[in-house]
Amino acid sequence: MKAVPAYVMRGGTSKGLYFNAADLPADTAARDAVLLAAMGSPDERQIDGMGGAHPLTSKVAIVSPSTRSDADVDYLFLQVVVDKAAVSDAQNCGNILAGVGPYAIEQGMVHPQGDVTDVRIHMVNTGALAVARVQTPAGQVAYEGDAGIDGVPGTAAPVMIDFLDVAGSSCGALFPSGNTIDTIDGITVTCVDNGMPVVMLHAASVGATGNETPAELEARTDIKAKVEAIRLQAGELMNLGDVTHKTVPKMSLLSPARHGGAVNTHTFIPHRVHEAIGVLGSVSVATACVLPGTVASEYVSKPASNAPSSQTLTIEHPTGAFTVEMDISGTQSLDTFSVNRAALLRTARLLMRGEVLVPNHCLPAS
Numbered sequence: 001m002k003a004v005p006a007y008v009m010r011g012g013t014s015k016g017l018y019f020n021a022a023d024l025p026a027d028t029a030a031r032d033a034v035l036l037a038a039m040g041s042p043d044e045r046q047i048d049g050m051g052g053a054h055p056l057t058s059k060v061a062i063v064s065p066s067t068r069s070d071a072d073v074d075y076l077f078l079q080v081v082v083d084k085a086a087v088s089d090a091q092n093c094g095n096i097l098a099g100v101g102p103y104a105i106e107q108g109m110v111h112p113q114g115d116v117t118d119v120r121i122h123m124v125n126t127g128a129l130a131v132a133r134v135q136t137p138a139g140q141v142a143y144e145g146d147a148g149i150d151g152v153p154g155t156a157a158p159v160m161i162d163f164l165d166v167a168g169s170s171c172g173a174l175f176p177s178g179n180t181i182d183t184i185d186g187i188t189v190t191c192v193d194n195g196m197p198v199v200m201l202h203a204a205s206v207g208a209t210g211n212e213t214p215a216e217l218e219a220r221t222d223i224k225a226k227v228e229a230i231r232l233q234a235g236e237l238m239n240l241g242d243v244t245h246k247t248v249p250k251m252s253l254l255s256p257a258r259h260g261g262a263v264n265t266h267t268f269i270p271h272r273v274h275e276a277i278g279v280l281g282s283v284s285v286a287t288a289c290v291l292p293g294t295v296a297s298e299y300v301s302k303p304a305s306n307a308p309s310s311q312t313l314t315i316e317h318p319t320g321a322f323t324v325e326m327d328i329s330g331t332q333s334l335d336t337f338s339v340n341r342a343a344l345l346r347t348a349r350l351l352m353r354g355e356v357l358v359p360n361h362c363l364p365a366s
């Protein structure tokens with residue numbers, strides 16, 4: 001077997017393998033062979049690898065010193081498909097992103113700057129920039145702390161993340177169809193990309209109540225079929241082309257908030273239902289909430305202000321809620337609307353550092 005240095009980290013509500021780019025083959029096909037073997041894909045149980053048999057636990061971060069002068073590190077996110085021999089770079093991941101700052105410091109790519117170290121991260125998948133604020137008392141990354149996020153038991157050190165320029169980063173425009181509302185198969189949807197391509201629709205319009213658990217929703221083959229049919233058409237509208245084999249767009253079923261938030265969500269990512277909601281996925285939903293005329297804005301009781309403003313939106317999901325803070329302006333119309341910054345809280349934990357072993361044929365002889 002060949003040994004490849006790797007960390008296992010929880011990033012937000014996801015978990016994955018973190019690699020230094022220098023430890024992986026530069027050739028994409030050779031790299032993907034290593035990652036598939038490391039995760040144990042393709043196999044529904046990923047029994048022969050490190051993957052956790054769910055898209056949320058079959059994720060990879062590849063980190064290297066940045067090629068950009070305005071960033072410290074480059075972060076390439078890869079989704080290792082659980083039951084297919086496929087590795088996709090078609091989406092970003094804001095949860096795995098939460099572990100990138102700590103990883104970069106642990107690897108010596110970024111030097112601690114006092115009690116708190118800002119790590120500027122170039123998200124290679126979309127070209128956007130994020131700044132992660134990592135706790136580094138006494139020059140060491142702190143993982144323990146008092147910050148709690150829904151979907152993760154207990155508390156940990158906070159990692160605040162600022163997104164600066166994620167609008168339209170995958171689809172070319174914040175509202176890539178050019179509309180706040182589209183109709184697909186007779187169902188009203190809003191297509192948005194504020195860091196993650198997401199299609200929003202009323203849960204009731206496909207026969208869901210909004211009270212289902214993720215498992216109950218996944219068992220509803222009738223709902224899944226309708227949602228997938230809409231997704232395939234929305235992909236074309238969103239400049240993503242044929243999305244049959246892509247992990248985007250995500251499909252968020254909206255229903256009235258139950259615990260005082262702005263809106264309740266159940267998100268297909270795109271075939272399993274998220275236990276919570278993705279980071280950039282929630283930024284995209286929050287964005288649609290503040291622009292009048294979208295499917296999401298119907299749930300928000302507080303009218304959006306026309307002046308530049310900071311707004312805090314709480315997006316409910318199956319295991320709690322996700323709060324997004326945004327600086328927005330121009331809410332009077334699609335043409336003037338912009339989100340200048342989105343900020344949110346995550347936590348991360350280093351779970352294991354060592355080497356992942358892959359069969360000899362995955363790596364050329366050294």
Ligand code: NQM
Nearest residue numbers: 014093094095278279280281
């Ligand atoms: O939207 C799951 C996750 C994600 C993505 C997915 C994410 C994001 O929770 O930024 O974090 O939607 O595939 O890890």
